[in-house]
Amino acid sequence: MAKKLPRQGKKNPTNKGMGKIKPLYKKGDLLREKNVTEDSVRSPFRRDFARLIHSAAFRRLQGKTQLFPLSESDFFRNRLTHSLEVAQIAKSIAILINKKFIKRELGDIPIEERDKYCIDYDLIEFSALAHDLGHPPFGHQGESALDECMRQFGGFESNAQNLHILTRVEKKEKNTAVSSGIESRKDKRLGLNLTYRSLASILKYDKQIPYIDPNREKPIKGYYKTETSLVKKIKKSIVGSDSFQNFKTIECQIMDIADDIAYSTYDFEDAIKNNFLSPMGMLCETDMILEEVAKSVRESIDDDTFGKENVIEFLHQIFKGIAGYFDIRRALEEYSEGANENIKEYDRTIARIWAVQAFFTSRELCINGYFRTGFTSSLVNNAVNSINFDINTQYPPLSKVSLDADTRKTVEVLKHFVYHAVVQKARLQLVESRGRDIVTSIFNKIDSKGGDKFLPRDFRELYNSFSYNNIDERKRIIADFIASMTDRYAIEFYKRLFSVESETIFKEL
Numbered sequence: 021m022a023k024k025l026p027r028q029g030k031k032n033p034t035n036k037g038m039g040k041i042k043p044l045y046k047k048g049d050l051l052r053e054k055n056v057t058e059d060s061v062r063s064p065f066r067r068d069f070a071r072l073i074h075s076a077a078f079r080r081l082q083g084k085t086q087l088f089p090l091s092e093s094d095f096f097r098n099r100l101t102h103s104l105e106v107a108q109i110a111k112s113i114a115i116l117i118n119k120k121f122i123k124r125e126l127g128d129i130p131i132e133e134r135d136k137y138c139i140d141y142d143l144i145e146f147s148a149l150a151h152d153l154g155h156p157p158f159g160h161q162g163e164s165a166l167d168e169c170m171r172q173f174g175g176f177e178s179n180a181q182n183l184h185i186l187t188r189v190e191k192k193e194k195n196t197a198v199s200s201g202i203e204s205r206k207d208k209r210l211g212l213n214l215t216y217r218s219l220a221s222i223l224k225y226d227k228q229i230p231y232i233d234p235n236r237e238k239p240i241k242g243y244y245k246t247e248t249s250l251v252k253k254i255k256k257s258i259v260g261s262d263s264f265q266n267f268k269t270i271e272c273q274i275m276d277i278a279d280d281i282a283y284s285t286y287d288f289e290d291a292i293k294n295n296f297l298s299p300m301g302m303l304c305e306t307d308m309i310l311e312e313v314a315k316s317v318r319e320s321i322d323d324d325t326f327g328k329e330n331v332i333e334f335l336h337q338i339f340k341g342i343a344g345y346f347d348i349r350r351a352l353e354e355y356s357e358g359a360n361e362n363i364k365e366y367d368r369t370i371a372r373i374w375a376v377q378a379f380f381t382s383r384e385l386c387i388n389g390y391f392r393t394g395f396t397s398s399l400v401n402n403a404v405n406s407i408n409f410d411i412n413t414q415y416p417p418l419s420k421v422s423l424d425a426d427t428r429k430t431v432e433v434l435k436h437f438v439y440h441a442v443v444q445k446a447r448l449q450l451v452e453s454r455g456r457d458i459v460t461s462i463f464n465k466i467d468s469k470g471g472d473k474f475l476p477r478d479f480r481e482l483y484n485s486f487s488y489n490n491i492d493e494r495k496r497i498i499a500d501f502i503a504s505m506t507d508r509y510a511i512e513f514y515k516r517l518f519s520v521e522s523e524t525i526f527k528e529l
Contacts, residue, residue: 041122041125041126041137041411041413041416042137042413042416043136043137043416044136044137044138044139044140044270044416044417044419045136045140045217045417046136048216048256048257048258048260049215049216049217049257049258049417050064050215050216050217051215051216051253051257052213052214052215052216053187053195053210053213053250053253054193054195054210054213056213063140063142064215065140065142065143065146065215065217065218066142068142068143068146068212068214068215068218069142069143069145069146069149071192071212071213071214072146072149072150072186072212073149075190075192075212076190076191076504077153077185077189077190077504078100078149078150078153080504080505080506081098081099081100081103081152081153082098082099082100082101082506083098083506083507083508083509084098084099084100084152084155084157084159084506084507085098085099085157085158085159085507086098086099086101086102086159086287086290087287087290087291087438087442087443088290088294088448089451089507095293096290096293096294097286097287097290099152099155102152102282102283102286103148103149103150103151103152104149105282105286106148106149106151106275106278106279106282107144107145107148107149107278109148109278109281109282109400109404110144110145110147110148110274110275110277110278111141111144111145111148112404113274113277113278113404113407113421114139114141114144114274115141116404116405116407117139117274117407117409117421118138118139120409121409121411122137122138122139123138139270139271139274140271143217143218143221143271144221144271144274144275146218146221147218147221147222147271147272147274147275148275148278148279150182150186150221150222151182151222151224151275151279152178152182153181153182153185153186154177154178154179154180154181154182154183154184154185154503155178155181155503156176156178156181156459156502156503156505157455157458157459157502157503157505157506157507157509157510158451158452158455158456158458158459158507158510159452159455160452161452161453161455161456161459162455162456162459162503162510163176163177163178163239164238164239164456165455165456165457165459165460165463166459166463166499166502166503167238167239168460169460169463169464169467169495169499170495170496170499171232171233171234171236172232172234173231173232173491173492173495173496174229174231174244174245174246174492174496175229175230175231175233175236175239175240175244176239176499176503177229177239177240177241177242178239179222179224179225179241179242179243180229180241180242180243180244180247181500181503182222183219183222183223183243183244183247183250184243184244184246184247184500185211185500185503186211186212186214186219186222187210187211187212187214187219187247187250188207188209188210188211188246189209189211189500189504190211190212191478192210192211192212192213193210193211193212193213194208194209194210195208195210196208198485199481200478200481200482200485201482202482202485202486205485205486205487205490207246207493216253216254216257216258217257217258217269217271217417219250219254220254220258220267220269220271220272220417221269221271221272221275222272222275223243223251223254223267223268223269223272224241224268224272224276225241225242225243226242226251226265226266226267226268227240227241227242227243228242228243228244228245228248228251229241229242229243229244229245231245246496255267258417259415259417259418267418268418269417269418270416270417270418270419270421273420273421273422274421277407277421277422277423280431280432280435281400281403281404281431282400283435283438284430284431284432284434284435284438285396285399285400285403285434286396287435287438287442288396288434288437288438289392289393289396291438291441291442292385292386292392293386293392295386296441296442296445297437297438297441297442298382298383298385298386299335299339299381299382299385300379300382301382302335302437302441303332303335303336303339305441307328309437309440309441310328310331310332311328312436312440313328313331313433313436313437313440313441314326314327314328314330314331316432316436316439316440317330317331317429317432317433317436320432320436321428321429321432326429330429331433331437334429334430334433335433335437337430338399338430338433338434399430399434402427403423403427403430403431406423406424406426406427407421407422407423407424408420408421408422408423408424409421410422455507455510458510458511458514459502459510461514461517461518462502462510462513462514462517463498463499463502465517465518466498466501466502467495467498472484474517475497475498475501476501479497479500479501482497483497483498
């Protein structure tokens with residue numbers, strides 16, 4: 021069983037600037053695009069949580085790839101199980117902040133008033149469960165393919181699509197009696213009609229994506245032009261200014277951190293379970309991979325001094341938490357060819373023992389479920405308990421949440437190691453490249469003359485609600501349809517369009 025990892029960084033998270041505490045929530049947070057009679061039993065945030073859970077977009081997460089293609093095995097994580105893990109971690113962080121930083125500052129505030137000063141757990145879980153709704157089939161390759169197709173028409177990006185789904189695509193409410201939601205060529209759809217504070221909790225990037233940008237090489241993070249006026253309403257309701265810059269609520273920050281923790285830890289767990297990685301293999305990885313990981317970490321933490329030696333050092337510190345682990349680097353150095361010929365035979369024997377023990381410990385982590393689960397659990401526990409909190413006395417909803425410096429580097433090293441050593445490997449790139457071709461082919465087919473007949477009825481009705489002059493709106497409808505697909509449905513749809521071995525023609529679209 022894995023030993024509990026030692027705490028890294030500061031022993032006690034700070035609460036710098038707590039000062040006189042103000043409520044985290046107020047009436048403006050609860051506004052919606054369309055007024056509704058609120059539930060007398062459930063809070064508005066609990067109601068938003070329920071709307072998400074019952075949505076089609078949330079259900080489809082079970083059919084979207086997290087790291088390994090879903091066709092390979094049922095035992096690896098998908099977007100839905102990943103989102104559930106993010107929700108658990110995010111709620112743990114919120115509980116810690118409420119208990120260690122906020123509740124002890126409430127003083128004489130009546131108990132019945134304290135909820136609006138503490139982070140709302142329903143809202144935190146909503147944010148975490150909704151954070152990946154915008155991902156299209158086939159992960160980042162599917163995202164890149166749709167962005168290329170939409171580059172002249174507002175682009176495509178998963179975070180922007182997330183907000184677009186919740187406020188437009190999902191079929192819950194609209195501001196018109198017209199069935200399509202498009203009245204007089206104007207989009208009257210309201211998606212799930214969520215509270216502004218719930219929408220703010222998934223607004224990770226406070227920037228409008230350039231409408232036309234043919235020269236960019238990858239999707240630009242932000243929100244679509246179509247949601248610009250809504251984002252202004254959200255800001256106005258929460259902080260009192262629709263032009264506020266660097267807007268990111270405390271719930272969104274917690275979700276973002278929890279996502280990184282889950283991504284770095286559990287994608288790593290799936291990778292070692294699938295024999296793509298092992299502790300010994302990671303410490304002996306090529307200089308090229310180590311340099312790529314170091315470069316990515318440097319960019320993430322804005323530290324020009326972080327190099328491949330730092331990557332090795334952090335990996336070594338991570339694996340020291342494994343029971344029975346020995347210093348692999350020292351064992352390999354002392355046992356390698358060209359070692360000091362004068363080394364004592366006793367020391368050489370010890371080095372051999374270390375090398376053998378390191379090998380078996382590394383292998384045990386890959387094949388022993390108890391061993392592996394204990395180790396990853398300790399990584400998550402260490403990260404959650406390394407949270408810092410800095411209250412914003414002027415704008416409490418924008419209070420800062422962060423990981424301490426060393427823990428953040430640990431998370432970034434694992435996250436980028438999985439990306440460069442697993443995602444970029446030929447075996448996965450082959451699958452992702454095929455997914456990219458499938459997404460592009462489907463888009464081009466539907467976008468061709470008469471191609472709208474391949475859209476399901478509801479999307480075709482939306483498509484034809486816009487005139488031929490609204491090319492951008494029509495293309496967005498196509499992108500929305502493809503982005504809503506699961507991996508399996510996209511493959512099946514592609515076969516029905518192009519393959520002689522397609523499914524039956526009598527199956528509904």
